[in-house]
Amino acid sequence: MTMEFNETAGLIEKNLETVIKGKGESIRLILISLFSGGHTLLEDSPGTGKTTLAKSLARSIGGIFHRIQFTPDLLPADITGSTFYNQKDGAFTFREGPVFANVVLADEINRTSPRTQSALLEVMSENQITIDGDRRELPQPFFVVATQNPGDYHGTYPLPEAQLDRFAVKVKLGYPDFDNEVDILYSQNDVHPFETLGPVISCRQIIELQEAVRKVAFDRSVAEYLVRLVEASRTDERLRLGVSPRGSLTLYRTSQARAKLLGRSFVLPDDIHSLAVPVLAHRIMLDTKAKYSGISNEDIIKSILDKVPVPR
Amino acid sequence: MTTPSAYRFRCPLIFAVTGLLAIGMIWINSGRTIIGLLLAVTFILPYMVRYRLPASGAIIWALRFIVYLLIFQLTKVSGNVYTDLIDPSTIVVVGYLAAGEMVLQCWRSRPTGKPPGLSLILFAGVAYVGGCFNYDSSLDLLVFWLTPAFFLLLSLSWRRIEAQTLYDPLSRWAKGVYIVTLAVIALLGFGLNYLISDNRTLFTSIAQGLLNSQTPRDTSGMDEQPELGSTFGLQGSSERVLLVRGSLPDPHLRGASFDYYKSRTWGPMTNYRTFIPCPAVLGVPSTLDTVVHILKLGYASGFIYYPLDAASLDLDQQENLQWSPNNAGPIRSNSLGRSSYSFTESSTNGDFTDRPIVSSALARDLVVPSQIDPAVITLTRKITRGKSTALAKIQAICADLDSKHGYSLTYTAGNGDPVSGFILGDKPAHCEYFASAAVIMLRCADIPARYVIGYYAHEQDDDGNIVVRQRDAHAWAEAFVQGGWITVDATPAGGRPDKLYSAPTRWDEFVDDIEDRIQLLQDEASEIGPGKIFAGAVFLIGIYLLARILIKELAGRGARAKASGKARQSVPDCGQRFIKLLEKRRIDIPPGKTWQEFFEDSRDVPLKRDTVLKFVVEYNAYRFGGGNMEELNELLDELERYEPMKANV
Numbered sequence: 001m002t003m004e005f006n007e008t009a010g011l012i013e014k015n016l017e018t019v020i021k022g023k024g025e026s027i028r029l030i031l032i033s034l035f036s037g038g039h040t041l042l043e044d045s046p047g048t049g050k051t052t053l054a055k056s057l058a059r060s061i062g063g064i065f066h067r068i069q070f071t072p073d074l075l076p077a078d079i080t081g082s083t084f085y086n087q088k089d090g091a092f093t094f095r096e097g098p099v100f101a102n103v104v105l106a107d108e109i110n111r112t113s114p115r116t117q118s119a120l121l122e123v124m125s126e127n128q129i130t131i132d133g134d135r136r137e138l139p140q141p142f143f144v145v146a147t148q149n150p151g152d153y154h155g156t157y158p159l160p161e162a163q164l165d166r167f168a169v170k171v172k173l174g175y176p177d178f179d180n181e182v183d184i185l186y187s188q189n190d191v192h193p194f195e196t197l198g199p200v201i202s203c204r205q206i207i208e209l210q211e212a213v214r215k216v217a218f219d220r221s222v223a224e225y226l227v228r229l230v231e232a233s234r235t236d237e238r239l240r241l242g243v244s245p246r247g248s249l250t251l252y253r254t255s256q257a258r259a260k261l262l263g264r265s266f267v268l269p270d271d272i273h274s275l276a277v278p279v280l281a282h283r284i285m286l287d288t289k290a291k292y293s294g295i296s297n298e299d300i301i302k303s304i305l306d307k308v309p310v311p312r
Numbered sequence: 313m314t315t316p317s318a319y320r321f322r323c324p325l326i327f328a329v330t331g332l333l334a335i336g337m338i339w340i341n342s343g344r345t346i347i348g349l350l351l352a353v354t355f356i357l358p359y360m361v362r363y364r365l366p367a368s369g370a371i372i373w374a375l376r377f378i379v380y381l382l383i384f385q386l387t388k389v390s391g392n393v394y395t396d397l398i399d400p401s402t403i404v405v406v407g408y409l410a411a412g413e414m415v416l417q418c419w420r421s422r423p424t425g426k427p428p429g430l431s432l433i434l435f436a437g438v439a440y441v442g443g444c445f446n447y448d449s450s451l452d453l454l455v456f457w458l459t460p461a462f463f464l465l466l467s468l469s470w471r472r473i474e475a476q477t478l479y480d481p482l483s484r485w486a487k488g489v490y491i492v493t494l495a496v497i498a499l500l501g502f503g504l505n506y507l508i509s510d511n512r513t514l515f516t517s518i519a520q521g522l523l524n525s526q527t528p529r530d531t532s533g534m535d536e537q538p539e540l541g542s543t544f545g546l547q548g549s550s551e552r553v554l555l556v557r558g559s560l561p562d563p564h565l566r567g568a569s570f571d572y573y574k575s576r577t578w579g580p581m582t583n584y585r586t587f588i589p590c591p592a593v594l595g596v597p598s599t600l601d602t603v604v605h606i607l608k609l610g611y612a613s614g615f616i617y618y619p620l621d622a623a624s625l626d627l628d629q630q631e632n633l634q635w636s637p638n639n640a641g642p643i644r645s646n647s648l649g650r651s652s653y654s655f656t657e658s659s660t661n662g663d664f665t666d667r668p669i670v671s672s673a674l675a676r677d678l679v680v681p682s683q684i685d686p687a688v689i690t691l692t693r694k695i696t697r698g699k700s701t702a703l704a705k706i707q708a709i710c711a712d713l714d715s716k717h718g719y720s721l722t723y724t725a726g727n728g729d730p731v732s733g734f735i736l737g738d739k740p741a742h743c744e745y746f747a748s749a750a751v752i753m754l755r756c757a758d759i760p761a762r763y764v765i766g767y768y769a770h771e772q773d774d775d776g777n778i779v780v781r782q783r784d785a786h787a788w789a790e791a792f793v794q795g796g797w798i799t800v801d802a803t804p805a806g807g808r809p810d811k812l813y814s815a816p817t818r819w820d821e822f823v824d825d826i827e828d829r830i831q832l833l834q835d836e837a838s839e840i841g842p843g844k845i846f847a848g849a850v851f852l853i854g855i856y857l858l859a860r861i862l863i864k865e866l867a868g869r870g871a872r873a874k875a876s877g878k879a880r881q882s883v884p885d886c887g888q889r890f891i892k893l894l895e896k897r898r899i900d901i902p903p904g905k906t907w908q909e910f911f912e913d914s915r916d917v918p919l920k921r922d923t924v925l926k927f928v929v930e931y932n933a934y935r936f937g938g939g940n941m942e943e944l945n946e947l948l949d950e951l952e953r954y955e956p957m958k959a960n961v
Contacts, residue, residue, distance in 0.1 A: 219936040266937030269906045309903035312883050312891065312935075 008209060009035070009261050011200040012060050019056045019193045020049055022180035028261065029171045029278050030057060030145070036257040037210050038168020038250055039124050039144040041109075041282065048173045050147040052194060054105045057145065061206065062199035063102030064139060068120075070112035072155070076119030080129050094131065099123050102139050102203050106146040110156040120144070121163045141206045161241060161285060168250050169275075170282040209260075216256035217266040221311040226251055226272055232304045233284055239300065241285035251279045269310045277301050537581040538570060538765055538787065540730050540744050543722045550813075550820045552827070554780035556769055558604030560619060561657065563810070564788060564799050565780065566766040567615035568642035573681045573752065576730050578763045582642065590633040590643055595624030601656035608651045609827075616643040616653060617766055617780075620790065620799055623658035638673075640762070650831075674792060677760035684752055685732035692756035702759050702793045709753045710802045713746060719807025743787045743803040750789040750802035760792035761800070770810035779816070779824075784809040884935060886944040890927070893919075893952060908932065920954045923947055 009031050016027050030053075033040045042050040058065040068079060081097030098104065099120065106120055123129055124144050129136050146167070149156060164170075176184060187193055226248060234242030255271040281297040290300075554565070570578035601623050616633070618625060625643070627633050628651065635643040645651060680689065695712050696705040718740035726733050731748045734741055747763055754761035768786040771779045786809060788801040805811060816824070883891070894901065897918045901910045907928045911917065917924070927947040934944060 217937060222936055264933075264937065266933070268908070268932050268936055270908050270932075273906060273909065306902065306904035310906050312887050312907070 008201055008205060012057070015060045015197060015200050016053065016056050019197060020053045021183050021187070022176050023049070023053070023173060026053070026171050026173055029169050032254050032257045032261060032275070033168040034141075034143055034206065035209050035213050035261070036168060036250070036253040037141070037213075038254065039146070039166065041164070041167040041170045042145060042147045042173065043150060043170055044173040046149055048175060050173060051105070051107055053173070054107070054145040054147060056194055056197055058103040058105060059194070059197045060200050061103055061143075061203070062201065063141075063203040064100070065103045065105070066098035066101035067105040067107060068098045069107050070109050070116070072112060074112045074116045076116050079116065079119050080123065080131060083132055092132075094134070094136075096136075099129070100136075100138060102141055102143065104142075104144045106144055108148060109146040110148040110159055112157065114157055114160065117157070117159060117163060120146075121166050124166050139203075141203055141210065161283070164282050165244055165246055167282065168254060169278040171278060213253070213257045213260050216259050216264070218252065218256065219266065222255075222267050222269055222272065223252070225269055225308070225311050226255075228308050229272070229276065229304055230280075232308055233280065233301070236300065236304065238287060238290040238295065239284050240287040241283075243280050243283050247280055247283045251275060254279055273305060273310075276305055538578045538744065538763065540576040540725070540748060542724055543742070550816065550823070551782045552609050552779055552824060553782055553784075554617060554767065554769070554778075555607040555609060556604060556778035556780065557607070558602060558657075560604065560769055560778060562619045562621060562799060563769045564764075564766060564786070564801065565617040565619055565769050566641075566764050566790075567617050568765055569640050569790060570763040570765075571639070571676050572679075573731070573748070573763070575683065576725075578748070580639065582636075582644070585636040585639050587634040587636050587644075590627060590635045593624060593626050594635075594643075595622070595656075597624040597626070597656050598658065601658045603654055603656050605652060605654045608645075608653075615641075615766075616645065618655045619657065620797055621657055622655040625653065625655045627653045640673075674760045677762050677792065678755055678758065680752065680755045683729045683732075684756075685729060685736060688732050688735050688752060689756045691735065692753045695753075696757045702791070705757045705759060706754065706791055706793070706800055709750060709757065710800065713749055713753075713802045714804050717741060717746070717804070719804050743807060746803040746807070747787040747789050747801075750800055754789060754791050754800065762790050764788055764790050764799075768809045770808075771813075771816065781813070781816075781820075783813055886948060887931065887935065889945075889948055890931070890951075893948070919951055923950050923954070927951065 009028075012031060013024065013027055017024065020027065030040050030042075034057075042054060044050060055067070058067075068074075077097070079097050079099055081095050081100065083092045083094050085091075086093045109117060109120070123138065124142075127138050127140075127142055129138065148159070175181075230243045230245075230248045230251075233239060236242065251272065254275050255267045258271045258275060259265070259267045277298050281301050284297055284300060286295065286297065286300070556565075568582060570580070572579040606617065616625070616627070627643075633643060633645050635641060692709065695708050699705045699708050713735075716738045717734070719742065720740035721742050723734070723739065723741035723745060726737075731745070731752055734745045735749045735753065751761040751763045765785070765787050767780045767784045769778045769780045769784065771781070771784070773779050786801075786803070788799060788803065790797045791800045801808070899917055899919070901907065908925075911921070911924050911928055915921070927944065930944055930947065
C-alpha cells in the first residue's frame, strides 16, 4: 500500500471540514462506512448540510460522481439506465443510468416511490445490474450516500426496514453549534468553499484501503461480545424486530474500519460501543407500546450496551 | 481517539542482539573504537525519533533528489583512472547515498499501527554488510556462520516489532534528538564510506575470487589440456582427492605429461591420445620395493597418480582403466566414485612400464617451439655455459628462475608468447609458468623435457596417511638425464603447496570428519540386508504412528478448549490482578462500560490517572491485539505502589 491509512483518512477529513464545520464525528462515520465497503444514509431536517456533505465527499474522491435527485415521478429505469432504439444504426443501444458511478448521491431518497427506491437498493447490495438479460458490473468502489428527511415530513415514502438494513450506517448531522454557525456565515461570504474542493484520494487507493480493513484482527471474545449484543436486541421485549445477521456482519466490518482509522491493527470493545448506535439503531423496530412511550431506537441500543457485560 | 501511550523506549531483545552483532562485526574488523561507539548510538537513536515526513508524495522525492545531488557534488572525484575492479569514487558515492537514505528513512512520517522497523532493519543490514565487507581472512569463518544467524534474527525481530509497536511514541524531548540523530547518521555515512574505501583492495580481490569461482573447471583438478592462465585457479579448495598409505620419498604424484607447446597450451590433449585397455599389473613388482596404497576419493574421472620412481602399479579395477603408452601415460579411469590402487616404489628402477625409450619420442621432447623468443635460447646458453653435466645445467636453470621470479597466484601476461615473456622478465608467477619455463629452457639446453601435472603430496594426517587435497595441484617438469626421467620442480620453495597450505584448518578437519562419517554410513548402507531393512521400516512406521497420535491428541485438546470458549474467554493474569486492585480500591465499573471509557470519563479515581490510562491501552493491545505483556506487570506494580490520600478513600 503506497499510502498509509489514517493519513489518507485524515486528508479526506481535513478536506471535508473546510466545507462542513464542526461535524468531525459524522464525517468519520461516513469514512468508516466507505472503508468498510458499506453505504451511508444521512438523515436530518432540511438545511443542515446533508447534500453539501455528500457532494463534498464525492468531490474528495477522484472518480465518477453522479447525483440523483429523487422525486415522486422518478422511475427505476431513470436510475439504472435503459435500452433505446438507435435509428441511425438500427439497433438497440444501452444507455447507462446515473448509478454507473463510483460515488452516487441519492438525494432525498424518501421522496420517491418504493418501486424506484428498491431499484437502487437492489443495486447497492448486488453491485451489479441485470437489464434485458444482460449483466452489467458497476464500477469499483461503489459507494452510495443517500439523504433523507425524517419520516414524518410531508410528501415522503419512508424506506421499509428491509431496505434500511442495506445501509451500513445512518448518520444524523444535527445543527451546528453557535461558534461554528457564525463561522459558516463568514465562510460563505465570497464563494462557497465547496467550489474550491478537489479530489485527495483515488478509487484505486480506496480499494486498497478497503482490503487493508479486512486484515484488522478481531479477537474471538470481542466477536462473541458483538453477537451477544445482537442477540440481546432479538430478545428485547420492547422490539418488534431485532438486528439481522447482516447487521452483525456490518458491525463487524465497520469496527475493523474504525480500528484501522484510529491506527490500530485490532478491534476493541470500544469500537463496537461507539459504532453500535449508528450501525444498529436503524435496523430495529420498536413495538407500538414502546413507540408511544417516547423511547427512541438509539435509547434501546444504548440500554442494551449497558446491560451486556464487556469482555475484559 | 485512542490516547497514545506516553513515550517509552522499547527495544526488543532480539533486535538488540541483531544490532550488537552488526556493531560487533564492524568493531572487530575496524579496530577503531570510535566507529563502534558511533554505530551503537545510531542504532538506538532512530528508535526514539518520531517520523516526520509523509510516507509518500512529492516532498520525499524532492528531498531525496536534493540530498543525492549534494552528495554527488560533494564527492566529485577528479578524473583519476583506477585499474581496480571497483572504482573508489563509486564506493564514496555509495557510502554517502546509504547515509542519505538512512536520514530520510528516519524522518519519514509513520502513522500508528504500522510496523516501524523497516528503516531500522535496513540500517542493521547496511551496518552488517559494512562489517562483512571489511573482510579479514582470519574472520571469514565467523562471517560464514553469522550470515544465516543474522537473517534468522532479522526475521524474528521483524515479527516482534510488528506486534509490539502498536502505538507511535510521542515525546517532547525526542524533538531535540532529531538534530543529534541527523548529525550522527551523517557521521556514520562518513565512517562507513571510510571503512569501505579503505579496504578497496580487499574488495577487488574478493570480487576477483568470485569471478574466478564462476569459470567452469574440471572438478578432478586436472585439465585435459593445461593452459597458462592469469591465475592458478585451484587455490583454496580443500576437498580431499587422494589418501596415500605409505611413504613417498618424492612428493610429486604425476598424473599426465605433455610434450607439445603451442600458444600458451600444452598438448597433446588427453582426449586425442590413443588409449588401450590397461593390464592389471604394470611393471615388475619386486619383493624389495615398498608398497604404497592410494585411495582415490570423490569424483574420480581423472588420472591415476603415481610417483616417477614407481616400479610397478597394481590396479584393482582393471576393467575400467585404460592407458596411453605412446605418451608416457596417462592411465585414466572411467569409473566414478572411490577406487583404490597400489604401486611399489624403487629407488633404483624407475619407470615401471619398462618401455624402451624410443629416440623419436625423445626427439619430440627436444623441440623448442617456433614461437619462443630467440632471446630465450641465447639466455639459456649464457646460463648453462661452462656446465658440463646435464644435472649442473638443470641446477643452473632452476637457480636462474628462482633468482629472478617470486611466487604469485596471479600473473598478467603481456603481448607475445607468455612463457618467453615470463623467462625474459622478472615478474612473479605461479607453478604453471615455472614448469613451462623450465621445460622450454631445458630443451634449449638440449635436455629432453616434458611438462607434468599432478599433485604435490605433503600433508600428514594423524593416522600417518598422506592427505592430498585439490589445492595441492601442481605442475612441474621432467627431464631425461642419463637414460632415465627425473623430476625438475622449478617453482620456488615458497610457492609449493606445502608452504602455501602448511596445515589443514580446523574447518578442513571438520569437513573431512563429516565426509568420513558419511562414507562410513554409505559403506554400512551397502551391506544392509533384508532384515535390517525390515527393522528400519518397522521403526519408521512406529515413529510415524506415534507422531500422528500425538498430533491428533493435541489438536483435539485445542479444539475442545475452543468449543467451550474457555481458551479465548479467560481474562489473563494481569487482567485478574487489575480487577483485584479495582476491588481493593473500591472502584466499581459498570459491566457495560469498557475500562477505557470509564477511566477517560471519571477523573477522581484513587489511581494514578496517567498510569491507569496507559495500562488500559497496553492491556487492550495485549488482550485483543496479541501485543506483548512485558510492561503490563511493571505498570501494575506502579499502580499498586501509588497510595491515594487517605481523605480520598
